[in-house]
Amino acid sequence: MEENIANQFLDQLFSDHLQQFLNGIDATLKEKKLELDALNTKNNAMIDGSDENLVHAMQACDNAIMQGHDARDDYQQLLRNWHQLQQHHQHHLQQIENLMKQEETAKLKACYLTWIQRVEGISKEMINGLQVASLPDVLDAFTSLLTINQQLQSTSCQHLLKYVHQTISYWHKILRKILQREFDDVLTKIQWPFLSVQMTSPSLDNQIDCKQQLEKLFSYLLRLQLPEAMSENQSSSSLQPYKPLLAPIDLLVRPLRKRFRFHFYGKKQTNSIEKPEWYFTQVSNWIRDHSQYLQYTIQPILNQNNFENVDARIEFIRGLVVVLVEKVTSDIPLLLSDDYCFSHIIDELLLFENELHNKYYYPIELPSCIAALEDDSVIDKWISLEWKNGKEKINEIISSATAWRPKYKDVAQDCDTSLKFPEATENILTMLILMKERYSKLSSTSYMMQFVRMQLSLLDELYARFVELTKNGPKQLLDQDYSYILNGVNHLIGVLKKWSDQWTIYLQFFLDLYAKEVKLRKGDVKSLEDDSNESEVLKENNDAVEGTIFDGIIGLYNILLDEMLNKLGLVVMQIIKKNAKPYCKQKWLSMQSIRGATLQLSPSACDMLVSVRESLQYYQTFLDSSIFLKFWQRLAQEINEHLYQELVVSNLFNENGAKQLEYDVNKNLFILFREYTHRPDNFFKELKEACVLLNLNSGSVMLLQEILQSATMDLDDNDISASKARASAVAALNEIGIHRMELLTALQIIQLRIDWPKL
The missing domain is CATH 1.20.5 (Single alpha-helices involved in coiled-coils or other helix-helix interfaces)
Incomplete structure (x- = not known):
């Protein structure tokens, strides 16, 4: 449904x-x-x-x-x-x-045959020229050979180049022999070399003719100058290969070289290793005797032949220097076992070098006799002798009866700066400077470094002697020797600082050495092996290195100086403290004032102030100004500390006692130091501020005590009210001139007045 x-x-x-x-x-x-x-x-x-x-x-x-x-x-x-x-x-x-x-x-x-034919053709021309005695044509042909040699420098035909070289060398020997014979004849006519005593002099006509012949032959010889690549090193010495002498200059040096070897080699009496001054003096005389002729006769010939850049006298000296280097190199190994002869030859060599550079302006880059010394065995011997002689010299100088007397004693006492240092320090510094001047002519930086280390060792030795001399401090209050030793140490420090800081004199030299020493100490030797790059390496090292090579020894001497000042201050303060004892112990709390009388210096303070004045006057006379400045400032601070602790803090005061103390300090003690500063009170801060507090009026004291007690009730309290109280107390103290004293200390000083009411 x-x-x-x-x-x-x-x-x-x-x-x-x-x-x-x-x-x-x-x-x-x-x-x-x-x-x-x-x-x-x-x-x-x-x-x-x-x-x-x-x-x-x-x-x-x-x-x-x-x-x-x-x-x-x-x-x-x-x-x-x-x-x-x-x-x-x-x-x-x-x-x-x-x-x-x-x-x-x-x-x-x-x-190839064309080049050979050209060379052979030129050779035939030269033969023909020699047969007809036409030297200018022969020299023109020789110049053509040199031109061919220059043109063939880039060829790979080494046999051809060798043939050209051999041909040039062949003709060079022939032409030089011919020209040398004629040149020697001219030199004989002008009686070259010029000796100190000439028997006769050529006639004027003969001189003119000889000069013309000399100019012609000199020019011919200049045209025979071989390229450097073909020139043979003219020295068998230990020198590095160097640019050969010009042919005519070499012929001018040749008779002197021959004469030198005759007199100073072999069994001649003049060849004595004990008398190096004989041959150095002889060469010096030759340079002197020939300088004028070289300058006024030979130099114009060089200029006429486009050799303006060649200095005839310098070239002549260079040739003689090579002769000397050969001699020194042969003699010096025989002298290593004889300290006296070794030192003697070095002294004579350095004197000769100074004469060359200072009198004749001989360039330092040219061959130098110093090169004969740059051998490890020679340098080791030299350094050992410098160390031995330096140490003996220091002992001799310090043991001298006048060691600690001013070197410039006639003006030292009237001088307030730099002439109060003792004879010992000046002589030692002179020794070190002369030592530096000797080894600074070496071309090897590594050798110079060894000498610098030796000098630092001598300065260490001197430091030990200073420590021994001053370990017991001054023998008495007025000790002149101690004062001059102080001056000497201070002067030594100043000179070492100049050696470290003055760029134009010492800085670059010592900074380079220090930079390289640091580099070697770090083990980085590889970058210093190439001598050609050594200056660039040192420049880079200088930028990376701080300080100088003398910083260590300067630090030691500064410590010694400070210790000596402390010992001097202790001796002076012992006398001052002894004389200040009655003054500190007098009864400040019961001091009476005489009505109508003005304040006068406390009798008990006289001995103390006299000892202060005598110390200041004495040491101002004998101490260097920079040392005396440190001395009186330290003395003032120690007197301030002593009087503050032994007088102010240790006593009680009434009003009269406080006024008397203020008068003694402001009108008598400060006066002694006003000669050295406009504000002596700056060095007596505690004493000055204590006098201010002890001499306040009673009304101000009551208010100040309240403020200070309020601020010091709880110093560890950091709250706002406590901080404000402390700030207020500090401001109150500043208003009355108290800037250094602590709040609690100020309160304690105020409480030393027995006649003020206590809160």
Whole structure:
């Protein structure tokens, strides 16, 4: 029953719509079926057309493949034909290549022969020129040979170049021999070399003729000058190879070289290793005797021949220096076992070097006699002697009766700066400076470093002697020797600082050494092996190194200076404390005032103030100004500390006692130091501020006590009110001139007044 009712309800509700829906589905199915049939028909037609196109494409591919095979066959046939042709013509190509090589070789041989023919032709010209005695033509031909040599420098034909060199050397020897003979004749006529005593002098006409001949032959010899690459080193000494002398200059030196070897070699009496000054003096005299002639006669000839950059006198000296180096090099190994002779030859050599550089302006880069000393065994011997002599000299200087007297005693007492140092210090510094001047001429930085270390060792030795001399302090209150030792140590420190700081004199020298020493200490030796780059390496090291090589020893001497000042201050303060004892112990709390009388110095303070004044006056006279400045400042601070602790803190005061103390300090003690400063009170802060507090009026004291007690109730309290109280107390003290004293200390000082009410 219920089912029927439901069906009826659904039929009534959906019957019309459902039929329409079903009809729509049928129509859609029919439409889609028609579209599918049309699509199938179209696809079948396309498939039929594609089969025909595919057949045509396959036929075209077959045709292309056939054509490719034909082309390949044609290519292979052409390749076979080319190989056959190549084999056929290979023989002809090889013949052509051989002909081209033969042609190139023929050209090279022709060029080679041309150069040889040119050289041989020039040689023939020179032979002909010599036969007719035409030296100018021969020299022109020789110049042509030199030009050919220059042109062939880039060639790879070493045999040709060797042949040219041999030809040049051959003709050079012949021409030099010819010119040398004529040149020697002219030198004989002008009586060269010029000795100190000439028997006769040539006539004026002869002089003019000789001068003309000299100019001509000198010019000829200049044209014989060989290139440096072909020149042989003229010295067999230990010197490095150097630029050879000009040929005419060498001929000017030759008779002197011969004379030198005659007198100073072999068994001649003049050849004495104990008398090196003989040959140094002889060479010096030769330079002196020939300088004017070289300057006014030879130099113009050089200028006329385009050798303006050559100094005739310097070239002449250079030739003689080489002679000396050979002599020193041969003698010095024999002197290593003889300290006196070894020292003597070094002294004479250095004197000669100074004369060359200072009198004749001989350049330092040219050969030097110092080079004969730059050997490990020689340097070791030299350093050991410098150390031995330096140590003995220090002992001798310090043991002298006048060691601790000022070197410039006539002006020392009237001078307030730099002339109060003792004779011992000045002599030791002079010794060190002379030592530095000797070894600074060495070209090797490593050798110079060894000398600097030796000097530092001597300064260490001197430091030990100073410590021994001053370990017990001054022998008495007024000890002159102790004062001058103080001056000496201070002067020594000043000089060492100058050696470290003055760029133009010592800084670059010692800074370079220090930089290299630091580099070596770190083990980085590789970067210093190349001497050509040494200056650049040192410059880089200087930027990375702080301080100087003398900083360590300067620090030691500064410590010594400070200890000596402390010992001096102790001795002076012992006397002052002894004399101040009655003054500190007098009854300040019961001191009476005399009505109508002005304040006067306390009698018990007289001895103390007299000892202070005498000490200041004495040490101002004998101490250097910079040392005395430190002395009186330390003395003032120690007196301030002593009087504050032993007088102020240890006593009670009434009003009269406080006024008397203030008068004694302000009007008497401060006066003694006013000669040295406008504000002596700056060095007596505690004593001055204590006097201010002890002499306040009673009203101010009551208020100040309240403020100080409030501020010092709980010093560890950091709350806002406590901080404000302390700030207020500090401000109150500042208003009355108290800036250094602590709050609690100020309160304690105020409480030393027995006549003030206590809170």
